[in-house]
Amino acid sequence: MTVTTLAAETVGNPAANIGIFSLFVVVTMIVVIKASKRNATADEFFTGGRGFSGPQNGIAIAGDYLSAASFLGIAGAIAVYGYDGFLYSIGFLVAWLVALLLVAELLRNTGKFTMADVLSFRLKQRPVRLAAAISTLTVSLFYLLAQMAGAGGLVALLLDVNSRAGQSIVIAVVGILMIVYVLVGGMKGTTWVQIIKAVLLIAGAA
Secondary structure (H helix, E strand, O other): OHHHHHHHHHHOOHHHHHHHHHHHHHHHHHHHHHHHOOOOOHHHHHHHHHOOOHHHHHHHHHHHHOOHHHHHHHHHHHHHHOHHHHHHHHHHHHHHHHHHHHHHHHHHHHOOOOHHHHHHHHOOHHHHHHHHHHHHHHHHHHHHHHHHHHHHHHHHHHOOOOOHHHHHHHHHHHHHHHHHHHHHHHHHHHHHHHHHHHHHHHHHHO
């Protein structure tokens, strides 16, 4: 009984949570739609026209890393495995630095948008693109399963959704929203959404 009471108190007012969640979705969707109107070329869609400053990109990357995987996965790994979980969190950051310094800059200098574009420039296009697509989708699938489950679980808690079917619907809705953000807004829309997310998380933590 005590656990149920504490959980109910943690959720707060579901009606207020729904209002705040809906407001966030509406605001970010407006931002994404406005950003999409400036995506006239492939360069603008995939790279945001290279128009974001260093601080803006830094805040967006921080917003990307302040995710369910960080808050739940890393914290859970440290709680369960102790120092080994802490080392995993360091590897999480180091891997990003390696990708940033050894891959991202070289990729940018080629003028291509994806690793498949770079590899297909040197090798046979069809096999390389197929292999790149399969590997990317495989890695992204397992990563996004954890992300969507964590994000959907948090939203379900805030909205006081207790049934398994309801939680599955919430997870699906969150996933669809993320897909819409990317497909409609491209890199510009995604970057602005991550900036908004980072500001809200940092302000909430402060």
